[in-house]
Amino acid sequence: MWDQDAVTPLLAGVRYKQGRLLGRMENLGFPLQIQASLTTLTLDVLKSSEIEGEILNADAVRSSVARRLGIELAGLPPADRYTDAVVQMMLDATQHSEQPLSAERLIGWQSALFPTDMSGFYKIAVGAWRNNPPDDPMQVISGAMSSEKVHFVAPESARLETEMKRFINWFNEDRKMDPVLKAAVAHLWFVTIHPFDDGNGRLARALTDMQLARADGTRQRFYSMSTQIRKERDYYYDILENTQKGSLDITDWITWFLNCLDRALEASMDHLQAVLQKARFWEKHAGTPLNERQQALLNKLLDGFDGKLTSSKWAQLAKTSQDSALRDIQDLVAKNMLVKDSAGGRSTGYLLAD
Secondary structure, three states: OOOHHHHHHHHHHHHHHHHHHHHHHHOOOHHHHHHHHHHHHHHHHHHHHHHOOOOOOHHHHHHHHHHHHOOOOOOOOOOOHHHHHHHHHHHHHHHOOOOOOOHHHHHHHHHHHOOOOEEOOEEOOOOOOOOOOOOOOOEEEEOOHHHOEEEEEOOOHHHHHHHHHHHHHHHHHOOOOOHHHHHHHHHHHHHHHOOOOOOHHHHHHHHHHHHHHHHHOOOOOOOOHHHHHHHOHHHHHHHHHHHHHOOOOOHHHHHHHHHHHHHHHHHHHHHHHHHHHHHHHHHHOOOOOOOHHHHHHHHHHHOOOOOOEOHHHHHHHHOOOHHHHHHHHHHHHHOOOEEEOOOOOOOOOEEEOO
16 A cells, blocks of 8 residues: 555656657657667666676677667677576567566566576576475575674565466556556565565566556667666665565655656656767768778767777777777778867877767
8 A cells, every 4th residue: 555645746747757758759760769779778787787786798788689679780799698688588578568477477587587597606496486495484684694684584485376376467457557656566566575586676677667668658668767776776775675574555665666767767868868969970970981890989989988098998899909999090080080089198098079
């Protein structure tokens, strides 16, 4: 249960911003929508994993998402099987959001996260609900062995079959609840059931994205809830713990969730502005002949290169010689696509001309 009077104005504000964002994107045309969706989905996969302390290769994730969306990108490394599987899970949730949820689908997602049946150094149950004995319950614990803190104790394994049937039936059948509100409830309900040995947080965020995709009524993704949760990770865990240990009133959780989503929608404007700038750059230089290395490194700069780009970094990233890297750069300077960094320093850096 929750306080409807407290939730309703927040939900209305989020729905207004969703509509405004989707309206703006519709006016940009399909090619830019695809690029924006690529950026958003890449962030979603990266940040959902980061919340759990797992760092994926950004280029590999982007490559995998692009390939599955039918976008050709030059110069990106192929994704490994694990990254591909994680991307496939997220895209299944968002690109096929209207398909019914099932136990088999959830189990397939969890199996994709743990292809070796290992979580770190520990063997876990994969492809099935967890099966903890009554004297060894599933607990979320932090701290050293001598000073452990129990944050949450999950329901007994014997209840999982019944609890998950109830959850899946509600997820599929209850179409009266607003899907944004339903995303908040589904996230909390799923992590509270905690049906798997590991991966429950990432699956809960995938289910959140699935409901948000239903709310948007489109396969395109233009904002990332997981990116905002990553920014607020400490409070995210605190509000989850406080809600799970509290009463049946989940107003505080829903309030935080809607405010977090509101901030995610605001932050999406920055990411979409970068997509627009990138599109304008390539539109301006559409007829400029470039080799594959130059295309790849320019895209890296357009996506937000960390630090100063030098010829030695270019050579390292492009896996080429220093001489080839310098020729690539000088050619781009001559074509007015790069300029020397006026800040100077011990080594010459380069920036996008635009």
